[in-house]
Amino acid sequence: MTTALEVAVETLCEARHVCHEYVMPSGSTLRVLEDINVAIKASEVVALLGPSGSGKSTILRILAGLIKPTEGEVLYRGKRVEGLTPGVGIVFQSFALYPWMTVTENVEVVLRAAGLPESDLHSRAERSIRTVGLAGFEEAYPRELSGGMKQRLGIARALSVNPEILFMDEPFSHVDALTAESLRAEVLDLWAPQDSNPSSILMVSHDIKEVVYMADRIIVLSSHPGRVRTIVQNPLPRPRDQRSPQFDKLVDYLHEIITGAELPDVPLEIRRRESATIQALPPSTTSEIVGLLEYLEAHGGQDEIFEISANVHQEFGRVITVTKAAEIMGFVDTPKQDVVLMPTGWQFVRAGAEERKQIWRTQLLNIKLFRDLYARLQQHPEEPIPADEVKEMIIIALPHENYETMFDTMVRWARFGNLFAYDEDTEKITLE
Numbered sequence: 001m002t003t004a005l006e007v008a009v010e011t012l013c014e015a016r017h018v019c020h021e022y023v024m025p026s027g028s029t030l031r032v033l034e035d036i037n038v039a040i041k042a043s044e045v046v047a048l049l050g051p052s053g054s055g056k057s058t059i060l061r062i063l064a065g066l067i068k069p070t071e072g073e074v075l076y077r078g079k080r081v082e083g084l085t086p087g088v089g090i091v092f093q094s095f096a097l098y099p100w101m102t103v104t105e106n107v108e109v110v111l112r113a114a115g116l117p118e119s120d121l122h123s124r125a126e127r128s129i130r131t132v133g134l135a136g137f138e139e140a141y142p143r144e145l146s147g148g149m150k151q152r153l154g155i156a157r158a159l160s161v162n163p164e165i166l167f168m169d170e171p172f173s174h175v176d177a178l179t180a181e182s183l184r185a186e187v188l189d190l191w192a193p194q195d196s197n198p199s200s201i202l203m204v205s206h207d208i209k210e211v212v213y214m215a216d217r218i219i220v221l222s223s224h225p226g227r228v229r230t231i232v233q234n235p236l237p238r239p240r241d242q243r244s245p246q247f248d249k250l251v252d253y254l255h256e257i258i259t260g261a262e263l264p265d266v267p268l269e270i271r272r273r274e275s276a277t278i279q280a281l282p283p284s285t286t287s288e289i290v291g292l293l294e295y296l297e298a299h300g301g302q303d304e305i306f307e308i309s310a311n312v313h314q315e316f317g318r319v320i321t322v323t324k325a326a327e328i329m330g331f332v333d334t335p336k337q338d339v340v341l342m343p344t345g346w347q348f349v350r351a352g353a354e355e356r357k358q359i360w361r362t363q364l365l366n367i368k369l370f371r372d373l374y375a376r377l378q379q380h381p382e383e384p385i386p387a388d389e390v391k392e393m394i395i396i397a398l399p400h401e402n403y404e405t406m407f408d409t410m411v412r413w414a415r416f417g418n419l420f421a422y423d424e425d426t427e428k429i430t431l432e
Helices: 004-010 056-064 103-113 118-131 147-160 177-191 208-214 245-262 268-274 286-298 305-312 316-328 343-349 353-364 368-379 387-397 403-416
Strands: 011-023 029-041 045-049 071-076 088-091 165-169 200-205 217-222 227-233 302-304 338-341 420-423 428-431
Touching: 011 056, 029 045, 029 056, 029 200, 029 227, 045 056, 045 208, 056 088, 056 165, 056 200, 088 147, 103 118, 103 147, 118 147, 147 165, 147 177, 165 177, 177 200, 177 208, 200 208, 208 245, 217 245, 227 245, 245 316, 286 302, 286 305, 286 316, 286 338, 286 343, 286 403, 302 305, 305 316, 305 338, 338 343, 343 353, 353 403, 368 387, 368 403, 368 420, 368 428, 387 403, 387 428, 403 420
Parallel strands: 045 200, 045 217, 088 165, 165 200
Antiparallel strands: 011 029, 011 071, 217 227, 302 338, 420 428
16 A cells, blocks of 8 residues: 655655636736646656647646746745746756857856866766767757757757756757657656656646657646646556557547547537627738638548647647637638538638628628728728727637737737738727
């Protein structure tokens, strides 16, 4: 029987009831995380998976002690963390290298900051560089390295402090597919020995196949604000065969969880009722929406959303955002995991430039925020609407949304359809 003490020792790092808010320039707050409970145990790989806006990277930074949560606490081996979390090394998405330092110097600067004696810096850095396969490049500068080599250097820096937990924030998203595949295998090889650090890995990813390949537990997040939607155990034995039916089955299961949460099948009568309230506008540009519609036209009017993501080389969370925007506009429907062109979508993609603007304008007027603003401007064309007034409307109707981002999205969509204009100098909305 497992004792309470053994459980406490087994859990290395955890977040308990963590909530987080950012203060906006106006002084209002934007809640990005809601009641997050995440634990990382010894000898496991944990992945945070979710769409854009789910707070994956914010959770990682809170667990690392880089951000202090608005509510809740972080514990390391059962003790509350104040400041940086001990025993953690971090690999960042953007490499975060010092361009004026050599490979060796980039590793030594981290060891120096960690308080290692000067006499030990060089040998420790050399060992770490050799571990990640960069021997022979000690005197090279970052500009002389490929993307994969830069990320190896980032991993070397994180490993040089001998961390008990390795945190990785989308570490393979800035390298090509073959390099990413090689780096994933190398990271797992470094983690695999039971008698050495890192004991565990926490990774942030938007790539479902990546987390199925690497993780033992997959924490699926929902967005706005970020919440833990579900935790999926990965039973696949290592080394994992990405061509096996079991691998594909788990990938499909995670696809269903995410699309079911982000693009639910909503009956038409419910959508009509929702159109009578102010809806959140997904932060998508008009060109992204048009691009999606044209992609669907080229693929017979229908495709599976994760196939779209792979074919256009876009992170699936971004594709979901654009798809939600096109759905709000009435151009597409999203049954299950498919994206299907609606009749209005077909009409739009087959129209010329001016007719497209007219169709877009008509669809905007089906959305309450645009409809209300346009009706008011028509009734009182001599009275422009101040931007702050519109932002206040958004805050009252949608307190958890980023009102600045939604206002900018609203302006872009309105301009494309020549519905109304916005003057940045006066910060007022007028009829086009």
